[in-house]
Amino acid sequence: MAGDELFSYRELLGAGLSREAVRSRALAGRLPRLTRGVYGNGPGAEFLPALFRRLPPEAAVGFQTGAQLHGFGALPSADVHVIVPAGAVVPQIRGVVAHEAILAVRDVALVAGVPCASAARCAVDVARTVRRMDALALLDLCLRVGACLPDDLRAEASRHARLRGVRQARELVDLADPRAECRQESQLRLVLIDAGLPTPEPQLWVPDTWGVPLYRLDLGYRGRRVGIEYDGASHLDRDQLRHDRFRMNWLAAHGWQMRYFTDRDLYRRPEHIASTIAALLHP
Structure with missing residues (x-):
């Protein structure tokens, strides 16, 4: 051997x-x-x-595990998720979740040495079975890392017609944006959209007097000069604090109304976020 x-x-x-x-x-x-x-x-x-020595021949990695193998594991799972044909006999294996496929798995490829469903299939399967806020973050990351294209996601969502949660998946696929740089930023964007506000622009660059990009905001409304940022920092050193104060003062002096939100706002009082931004957009 x-x-x-x-x-x-x-x-x-x-x-x-x-x-x-x-x-x-x-x-x-x-x-x-x-x-x-x-x-x-x-x-x-x-x-x-x-x-895979113990699974049916047609089995493939999918859902959260497949997303992780394709490079967009925004929702890591302690379990291994596999897709198996409907009615297949699968042994009970600790730490393995077997999803019986009503919809046949197409475009199976070897990823990390195992058969894996396509990136679009994994993304849509997850997007229709988890919370909206988590689903959009995963779809954003899928596009950001280039695992697939928006049209791939739309086509896959169309194939899932009448499956549980497909309506949510279709809605979120149309909102997915590769410019989002973190999960909380994606979730913050969705809070505003679900509140009926215009879709903010992710990673918005603010130029200086000569039109050179100077500062980048997590989210913003360029026409109204409203900027939105997620503050996830637990500690700022003195140099970073000086930089941030200068940045905040510069933006304010140039007509930008900035609002900063934390995890408490995002997960405990999203209505506060929506009402705060609505008041700036519709004074």
């Missing part, structure tokens, strides 16, 4: 190892047991490829 290969228990016995030899090598870490009945040979052996 050489390399980072995977072997079933039966394969090891068939290769001439005794049960005691398998057990002792597993305990010593020379032949780690990755999941029930599957062992790895080498330090690079991993759980996910081993898991």
Whole structure:
């Protein structure tokens, strides 16, 4: 046995190892047991490829786990999420969530050595099954990292017609924006949209007198000179504090009305955010 290969228990016995030899090598870490009945040979052996030794042939990684493999894991999950054909016999495996697919999985590709649903499929599946605020953050990140294009998301959402939560997914796909740079910024944008306010521009650049971009705001309404920022900093050093004060004073001197919100505002009183910005836009 050489390399980072995977072997079933039966394969090891068939290769001439005794049960005691398998057990002792597993305990010593020379032949780690990755999941029930599957062992790895080498330090690079991993759980996910081993898991697929126990799943139906048509299974594929999807949902939050698929999103993470594609590079937009905004909603990390302690469980491994896999998509299996409807009616497939799947063993109960601790830490593995099997989603029976009513809609066939297309465009399966190997990602990190395992079959994985397309980025658009993973994004839409998550967007229709989690909270709106979390779903938009994931869709924004999906576009930001270039995992797929907006048209890919729209096409995939159309394929999910009549599935649970697809209406939410379709609405949020149309709102997704690759310019968003963090989850809270995406959620803050959605609070304003859901309150019936105009969609703010993410990562809005404010130019100086000569038109050179000078300061970038999390969100803003350029025409009304209203800026919105999420303040997630727990500590500011003296130099950063000086910079921020200068920035705030410059923006105010140039007619910008800035408002800053924290996690308490976002998660406990979103109506305060909406009413504050509405008062600036409609004085």
